[in-house]
Amino acid sequence: MTAKEVRELDRVVIRFAGDSGDGMQLTGDRFTAETASFGNDLSTLPNFPAEIRAPAGTLPGVSSFQLHFADHDILTPGDAPDVLVAMNPAALKANLADLPKGATIIADTAEFTSRALKKVGYTSNPLEDGSLASYKVHAVDLTGMTMKALEPFGLSRKEASRSKNMFALGLLSWMYGRSIDGTVTFLQSKFATKAAIRDANISAVKAGWNYGETTEDFAVSYQIKPAPTPPGTYRNITGNTALSYGLVAASRQSSLPLFLGSYPITPASDILHEMSKHKKFGVRTFQAEDEIAGVGAALGASFGGSLGVTTTSGPGVALKSETVGLAVALELPLIIVDVQRGGPSTGLPTKTEQADLLQAMFGRNSEAPTPIVAPASPADCFEMALEAARIAVTYRTPVFLLSDGYLANGSEPWAIPDVETLPTIDPGFATEPNHHSDDSAEFWPYLRDPQTLARPWAIPGTAGLEHRVGGLEKADGTGNVSYDPTNHDYMVRTRQAKVDGVDVPDLEVDDPTGDARLLVLGWGSTYGPIGAGVRRARRAGHSVAQAHLRYLNPLPANTGEILHRYERVLLPEMNLGQLAMLLRARYLIDIIGYNQVRGLPFKAEELADIIMKEDDQL
Amino acid sequence: MTATELGMPGLDGVPTTDVAQTKKEFSSDQEVRWCPGCGDYAVLAAVQGFLPDLGLARENIVFISGIGCAARFPYYMNTYGLHSIHGRAPAIATGLAASRPDLSVWVVTGDGDALSIGGNHLMHALRRNVNMTILLFNNRIYGLTKGQYSPTSEQGKITKSTPMGSLDAPFNPISLALGAEATFVARTIDSDRAHLTSVLHAAAAHRGTSLVEIYQNCNIFNDGAFEILKNRDTREEVLIRLEHGEPVRFGANAEHGIRRNPNTAGLEVCGGDDPAVVVHDAQAPDPSRAFALSRLADPGTLARTPIGIFRQVERPTYGDLMNDQVDQAVATQGPGDLAGLLHGGDTWTVE
Missing domain, CATH: 3.40.920.10 (Pyruvate-ferredoxin oxidoreductase, PFOR, domain III)
Incomplete structure (x- = not known):
């Protein structure tokens, strides 16, 4: 032969x-x-x-x-x-x-x-x-x-x-x-x-x-020859696995035991499965009776000094909303992982979509701001889980991590980070009274850090810091129940200011020729298809800039400046224009949306076509 | 001495103090704002008065509540406290109790909070046997929302939302708890300080979920709901005090007894001297007798109402089992090694 x-x-x-x-x-x-x-x-x-x-x-x-x-x-x-x-x-x-x-x-x-x-x-x-x-x-x-x-x-x-x-x-x-x-x-x-x-x-x-x-x-x-890649040790990883590892890493880096309260739901269940394997890291997983109990138990564990996490998809977020609002009022760390899927209602359980952005942003009664982060690729879920934990713990706030079905089950090679280089997250538990008067020293649970506006986190078992928190409005400082109009106005604005002031890195722009007039913006799992579409357009002779938002609330400080830098901003989203709506309202800039909700990721070719078409009009 | 050696396994692992405590130390500086005459005052006083007897480090006690009049309870306790949202306190307390075995966790709830909006969480907390004590203030009415009927209101109740009478049959909280695999189920009355305190003591001593139903008078919207059980002239004829190991008898001179009805699985009233009077066994593994006792009372008139501990059995708690698994994983696999986890599976190295 x-x-x-x-x-x-x-x-x-x-x-x-x-x-x-x-x-x-x-x-x-x-x-x-x-x-x-x-x-x-x-x-x-x-x-x-x-x-x-x-x-x-x-x-x-x-x-x-x-x-x-x-x-x-x-x-x-x-x-x-x-x-x-x-x-x-x-x-x-x-x-x-x-x-x-x-x-x-x-x-x-x-x-x-x-x-x-x-x-x-x-x-x-x-x-x-x-x-x-x-x-x-x-x-x-x-x-x-x-x-x-x-x-x-x-x-x-x-x-x-x-x-x-x-x-x-x-x-x-x-x-x-x-x-x-x-x-x-x-x-x-x-x-x-x-x-x-x-x-x-x-x-x-x-x-x-x-x-x-x-x-x-x-x-x-x-x-097909191996691809040239930077030196390092690699493994192939799905988004759900990377996200799970990121949570385990966050527990280690913060020295907080992780408590995951969750109810099975596609496409998030694999995170519960994965986390349940890691008990030797002190991870406690609780399969609750429903979505509400899942987030409730996580919040209860946070009150006790755990890193409380709940994992779900869009319908589950709807059920958890009231508890997330409670976490906003309590100002306790909590991570809500939403692996988005097609909706509304049960929708397309196994298909991808990124239409929960506005739910994460606004889906609670009253003014209840929460930080939101969104990984750009399966492997990026690791880093963004760590980031969600950093923000939650540093600012004592619930944080949404928006993954989606495509990231959850899709995979890519991942350069495994050196664990010694991972950032440290300092829970900074309160251990002493923080308010001193002539004759007494008291603990005031709503006396904030002037830099971060975070309130102190005093966990049960800490003598002398016994205090009560709850869903009723609290007086600034003392944390006593307060119906005072001025105090409420102040607290609403302060909670917003705290979230607005969360430290997030600047938005980076990829504009290799420096003369692009069109910026293609994205968030979440569209990073890959948009990047591939931009490459095709560039190969066809177009100067196109690309930027990708991984922090959605607050937005990076330079977002407005970057958007205004380009004549036209194209924003492909797997929804009907949710981020576009936020950006238009915030920066008074017309965003060109390209929207599809087919339950599937964008294709590089279709994005290249639309990118070139938009660029041609400039 | 450990809590277990003191006969308080429910508090095992919770730090104790040798310094004598007072009721005042357990009272926060917040003004109590229940309606004058509300039964909640009596329960608050009983709890604040009895906690010093446990000798626990005050900072290791947590009160968690949902929504309703009773849910303001944590604000008045000088312990750690969390006033949460409607019906969810058992779920929140589950996360806390399971992750912090060194805490004494108390849930304060009402008939609406626990049995209506939060029914699911109550039932699952009981089934899991999370180590905590649930005080269910049952006044058979919605107080905070100003007087609608509740899931324990008698059928036909005329309220603001049911001008022609309520339609739904009420829950029997004791029956429900027994059906949900509860390991400790008791009933007491707000105005009977001695009985209330003894039940609270037993509930705290129990390792697992202790459900204590407290008949509590709402003097604004359902005044006198339990009057027949409280009035000196009537109570001895209707109140059955359950004591473990004692014959079940009632009446001013113990002239009534409870015996098995040979034709049904249930119980019936007999003479106090009837040789068939049953002896109460709260520790019986089979909950059938406890259930039959929970069905004795007439839901309308409250005749034949047992109070005391219906059931008290041992079963591993959810938190202990959860923490055992963590310990076992560490013991058999060694403590977690993050680098090892990240490098698990198929890896390849690019030089």
Whole structure:
């Protein structure tokens, strides 16, 4: 056998698609892990239904995992797949519209039965009727070959066919020169107590690889060289994991035990799962009876000197609003993580959106300001969790951390920071009376730090500082219940001034040529797609500036100056213009919105088009 | 001596003091603003008067409340205190008690706060057996919002919001608590200082969630709701004082007793000398008898109302179990190593 041709590519987008029970997320995760270890830059986009097991073979049951990897720095999971792995007709039908002509389709022929085809409305088999002529189709009996490879293991048909995802993984690994060693190690550990399943899956991966190596059907394999990256130790990380690690780090850096009160909700539950593994760090996780109890318990723990955290998504934030308002009044540290998803109401539980900004900003009764931070990428969730904790603890305030479904489940390589360089957060507990008169020394819970306007945090167990706080308006200084009109006006303005005065870094602008007239602004998870769109526009000869807000309340001090520096500001958002509304009101500047709420991240190409169109008008 | 050795396992881990304390030390400098004649005054005085007996470091005591007249309670206690939002005090207290086993945590709530808007949190706190004492001030009316019927109001109650009578059947807080797997359930009356104090003592001594229902008179909107249980002329005929290990008898001369009804699972009144009079066992693992006792009272007339401790059983507390898991994780895996966590999984190094 002659060696097969190896072609070099600079980037590839692969989408694995199948039934929600086919293990597509695991397949994607494993391919990603091998790709990360290989040193490619990468970005991933899982996409799965809210139903755990929608009826098999139907369009609503299709689950997919898209991976973009390259020999250079990339920012998004890719607009359109170069390769679609379709485990059944539903997976083909649901994803075909996203495929550019000429893309490669690898389809499991065993699943293209007349019954399965009929279920999704195919009247003839697309693998045979010529309708896919403009694609490179590899019709492969993935199931059949998996079963054959697993014959020696004495598994039932059902059990054996379940390993077809590993066969597909092996085949794709061969095609793109990925190792399968890590996957073999992974399977050995995952199925350590189930020898037959373990061996079957390992055999399936190897069989898939060997099939690629030997079959005539796949004449070419591809090579994507590692991307040049700064020195350091890297790992691939999802937003939810990075956020969890950031919270654990915040606990360590503040020397405050972490208490997470949470109620399961997609797409935030994985943070609860992750945090529950870290008890040895003193992390206490409390699965509450509801969203309200989750945040309530977190606030109660904060009162006692813990770093109180609650994790949820938009509908949960709605339920927690009253307690967040209480935290504003109590002026205690609290982190509210909102992994945003499509709404209103239950909306699109597994799809992404960034339409909770105004809810975080204003979704409470009366004047109840809270700081808001938003990570720009999956790995950035680590740093922004630390930042949320810094602000919450320093200023004794609830802080919103706005992630979203795309950040939560998407992944990218992360340069692991040196823990010795992480910032320290000083809780600065009150230990002494702070108000002295001629004959007594008292503790006044609302006597503020003149710099930060933060009130002292005296925790139970501190002798001599016994005090009462509560949701009724408090007198400045003493903290006694007060209905005095002047005091209330003062307290409302002071709480606002405290949040307005939170120290946040300046907004940075990327304007390499210095002559851009158009600024593309963004916040949250749109960083990647906007960055990719800006690069395309620049390659096409446009001078475009980009800036990305990670601090939304307060906004960086130089935000207004930067916005006024450009003739036009374009702001893509996965909502109907929420940040644009805030910026217009604040800076009296017309912002051009570009808005989509499709439950999916923006595509680089569409943003490049709109960026160039706006620039052309200047 | 530890609190456990003193027979107060509920306070184990809470620092004590050898310095004698006074009621005055437990009174804050805030003016008490309940209506003159409100039953809340009696409960406040009883709590402030009894806490010095526990000998706890005052700074390790926390009172948490929700919303309602009773919820102002923490402002009047010279301890740590948190006046929170409607119905949520048990949830907030759960986070505090679970994360701070060195605190004595008290929740002050009312029939509206605990059983209406906060019913879910009450029920789950009881089920989890979080180490705290819940004082449920039951006046069978909404006071702070000026007189609407509450979830314990008798059916047909004429109030501002129910001019033709309320429609819903009331909750029986004792039955509800027993159904929610509570480990300590008691009832007492605001005006009976000695009984109130003895129940509070037992509740504080219990490790787990202690629910104490306190019949409390709202002299503005529901005056005399418990008069039949308080009036010297009537109370002996209607009030049943439960004592662990004692036969359940009542009447001025113990002429009435309680025995099992052989035809139902319930209890019935019999003569005080009936050999079948039941002996009260608050520590019985099976809550059926306690439940049957909770059903004796007539919800309308309050005839046959038991007071005292219905149930007092031991079960591990949520906080102790949670902290055990943390300790166990540290013991078996070693203390957390952040660098090790961040470098877990597949990593690669670029030189």
